[in-house]
Amino acid sequence: MAWKRMVLEIGMGTDIRGGDSTKAAVRALRDALWHNSLGIADILGQPVDSMRVEVTIGAPNPETVDKQQVLAVLPHGTGTVTCVEGGLTIPTGRDDGSVTLLAHAAAVVYMDIPEEAHR
Template sequence: MDHLLFIETGFGIDVHGQDVTCAAVRAVRDAIHRNSMPGISRFLPDHDLNKMEVTIRLAVPKDKERVAIEKVKAEIPYGTVHVELMDGGMATPSGIVLKDKHDKNDLMYIVNASIEVGY
């Protein structure tokens, strides 16, 4: 990405089930769901939303290898999307194990997201 236009941040939690992909998708949604960028196409080559470059950085507490990258990418409707995973986030006790929620233990996973948009 040669021209960075903006960065959005968010976090997502999977309280039960220890599903790091669920937490990652929620982090991306948290970062983007309160934004409207009606003028962004003016800054993109040929005013084409699909020429946008998006880099999603996820700080993941555990099970990085279990993040379903394509599910995370699917949260971004336009452009070329890249996902980078790094250590971070948090795995902390939820205080309860609920078998009907597919808990393997009492941990909840918290993932942080930083989303860069440019071209």
């Protein structure tokens, strides 16, 4: 058996007024995942919780993202979250200095498949 990359899902999320990196990151991962209905595990005859998902979040302040909240979005399998500099902040134009914050998510799904299946 060998872990093989099966799927890449990409999404974007925002916090319109609060500038909250975690809120935007959670929404980005939901955007990436909720537009798909993947039958990869079923096709390979494996349980859906056998998937391994590597999530990368791009946010303006990556150190402020709560990785556990992002990880909790995954409906199946196990995962890891890595946060990197990215995304975007847009001033709202208010006097309070608030911003709209955009985060991006990439979720790579891996499955442990027999060696002969990928030759």
